Amino acid sequence: MVAIEAKDFDIKAILDCGQSFRWHEISQTDFIGVAGGQVLRVTQAGSHVSFHTSQEAYEGFWKHYFDMDRDYGKVKKALLKTAPELEDAIVFGSGIRILNQDLFEMLITFILSANNHIPRIRDLVRKLSETYGSPIDHPWEDLVGKQYSFPTPEQLQRATIADLRALGMGYRDSYVFHSTEKVMENISDFYGLLELPYEEAKKKLLSFSGVGPKVADCILLFSASAHEAFPIDTWIKKTLERRYKVNLNQTRALQEFIDEKFGIYKGFAQQYLFYFERENERRS
DNA sequence: GTCCAGGCTCTTT
């Protein structure tokens, strides 16, 4: 087990802010989930965070996954400078961190997210993993059952469009199928996206079936540390409209407003706003 | 039954 003292770390906020769909909430301070072919349990008591895994696995994978090398105090300070009115959202989501997840997993997951509810996205990702991924041994089966890795491109290529439709993903079946096919044409080129500047990477992602501006931004933000991405979805639209009285139809003007308001850390701003907006609606 | 969801594709102005 790896125990650390962490600043700016709230496991519930991190795993419940819509960036990952592979975690089980045992309690608000106890989560079990899958990434990188491993199952991890994370428990938290105040600033005391325990990763129930080996030192090697933590250093070699999870530390980067949870973005532990970034100073979120600095991020929040920079955001508050240009957008002081964000304080309520930043305080509320103070422990959010943006995960570094697998690029292919984000591609497929966020294709599935389009025009869909979060619980159903979670369900589809689980079914995909159980059907095409690999089983992983872990000590918490009594709590969360058997766990499976998210399928690799090779594994997912075994699925036909009809297979995918049968899982319940609706019309997104062909998007998933064709995007997987495109990834398989040149896997190293696909993962090379991670090294490209944001604009170039986004342009490439937009050529994938089922990937539009919003989905591309989510993929880049959650797998490529592209914090200049600002995914604009239904929740963010509501927030921007209410807080800033912006005109959502004027795409260019909106983009300029976002750039100026949130600067180079706009991806983090988006996440604080998304979490704040969604959690407050849940309670009301 | 209607509305909507971390929107996209395709067609028409």
Added chain:
DNA sequence: AAAGAGCATGGA
């Protein structure tokens, strides 16, 4: 460039 129709599925 911008706007509109259609889209599988399931929860509210």
